[in-house]
Amino acid sequence: MASYKFIINPVAGNGKAKKILPLLRKIFNKAAVDYEIYFTTGPGDATGAALKGARDGFEIMVAVGGDGTVNEVLNGIVGTEAKLAALPGGKGNDFATAVAMPRNIEEACKALLKGETKYIDLGKVMDRYFINSVGVGFDAAVARRANRGVRFFKGVSAYVYAFFETLYRYDFVDAEIDFGQGPIKTTPILVAVGIGQAYGGGMKIVPDAIQDDGLFDICIFEKVSRPLMVYHFPKVFSGRLKYVEQAKMFRAEEVKIKLSEPCPLHMEGEIFTGDRMHFTIQPRVMPVITGKK
Numbered sequence: 001m002a003s004y005k006f007i008i009n010p011v012a013g014n015g016k017a018k019k020i021l022p023l024l025r026k027i028f029n030k031a032a033v034d035y036e037i038y039f040t041t042g043p044g045d046a047t048g049a050a051l052k053g054a055r056d057g058f059e060i061m062v063a064v065g066g067d068g069t070v071n072e073v074l075n076g077i078v079g080t081e082a083k084l085a086a087l088p089g090g091k092g093n094d095f096a097t098a099v100a101m102p103r104n105i106e107e108a109c110k111a112l113l114k115g116e117t118k119y120i121d122l123g124k125v126m127d128r129y130f131i132n133s134v135g136v137g138f139d140a141a142v143a144r145r146a147n148r149g150v151r152f153f154k155g156v157s158a159y160v161y162a163f164f165e166t167l168y169r170y171d172f173v174d175a176e177i178d179f180g181q182g183p184i185k186t187t188p189i190l191v192a193v194g195i196g197q198a199y200g201g202g203m204k205i206v207p208d209a210i211q212d213d214g215l216f217d218i219c220i221f222e223k224v225s226r227p228l229m230v231y232h233f234p235k236v237f238s239g240r241l242k243y244v245e246q247a248k249m250f251r252a253e254e255v256k257i258k259l260s261e262p263c264p265l266h267m268e269g270e271i272f273t274g275d276r277m278h279f280t281i282q283p284r285v286m287p288v289i290t291g292k293k
Contacts, residue, residue, distance in 0.1 A: 002060050002115050003034040005053035007046050007073055009065030009089070010039050017065045017089030020105050024064075024087075027109040034058075040069070050076025059083060060289060062112065066090015067199070068269030071130060078122065078129050078286070085112055085289035091146075091158065091201060092269060095132045098196040098211065100291035111291040118292070119284040120211040121195045125277050130267050131286060133199040133206070136257060136277065137173070137190040140264035142166045143200065144271045159200045163233060172223055174260040179252035184220070189229065192219040193255055193279050197239075199268070206249070207239030214283030215251045222246040255279040 010018040021037070028035050036058065038049045050061050050073040062085045063073040070086050077084060087108050088096040099118065102108045123130045135143065145162035176183035177191060192199075194206035194217045206217035224232070224246050235241040242249050259275040266272075 001031075001033045003058045004028070004060045004062055004085075004112065005036045005038065005050075005056075005058040006062045006064050006087075007038050007040060007049050007053070007069065009046065009063075009069040012065030012069055012090040017069075017087075020064060020087060020089055023105055024109060027106065027113075031113055033113070040065075040072075044072065046072035047076040050074075050082070051080070053077075054080035054082040060085050060112070060115065062087060062289075064089045066269055067092050067095050067132065070095045070132075071268035071270050074131050074286075075129050083117060083287040083289055084131070087112075090269070092199065094196060094198050094201065095268065097198070097202070098132060099288050101289075102291055108291070112289060116290050116292065117287050118212070118290045120286050120288055121214060121284060122282045122286045123193070123195055123216065123279060124282075125193075125267070125279045126272060126274055128267060128272075130195070131288075132196040132268050133192060133194040134265055134267045134279070135190055135192045135199060135205070136259075136265040137188055137263055138166065138170050139190045139192065139200070139203075139205075140266040140271065141170050143266040143269070144264055146200075147269070147271060159203070164230075167226055167229065173263050176258040177218075177220060178256040178258075179218075179250060180254055183256075183258070186220060187223045189221045189223055190219070191221075191257060194218070195281070199266070203236040204239035205236060205241065207242060208249070212284050214281060215253060216255055216279060216281055218250040218252060218255060220248045220250070222248065253281055 063070040086096040209217035257277040
């Protein structure tokens, strides 16, 4: 039987991740498998805990939290023998959804115990790995606002609130984006680079992305008026933004972005800032636990 290390972010999803613990213990005690539980103490802690777990010989590293926790755990185990898994315990849970992990925790634990493995692509930018998506520009500013906490709102509704709060405060920047065939000059609202299809709790920004095709799916949403931004915003949830004239879709193995000034980017819930970004991809190198048979 496989061995598991659960890395739990106790503040993820307003404490949702921590509430999973009693059921998790019950199921894994009954299964009589080797497991360990670790509670993170702050930003970045999950990375060190995951690396230690891999070195201690745990075969499956389980991120219990949101996509930010998944990203931290991922960056701890890249290059080790450990497999990545996720239990949905955060606001977004886009990676868990992408690998068909059930939202019902009991069913998700059963999927973990079955241990069905899939090898998917691994992205890297700014010396950090990602496995689902990166957004540059306006959407990152929205994510930054949502991450700070929005009173009375949770999950997707927090992102919607943050969208409208950010709408008239965001300053657009010029960009040169190169897929290896010369730069595209544009002033984008956002640039999304995806291995998975969605971020922000189900926003299908690159709805045709395939996790193991060795290619990034890229959306360049060119600047439109703010009223048109509001008009087009709901299309992100249905995956229909790709039909908007100003939303340009591409596929590439490599992406270089040069911005006229630093702006925010979100990497699976984690917020960074930069003005030069070089995206590279490694095809089908990351073993992950999936809910699919």
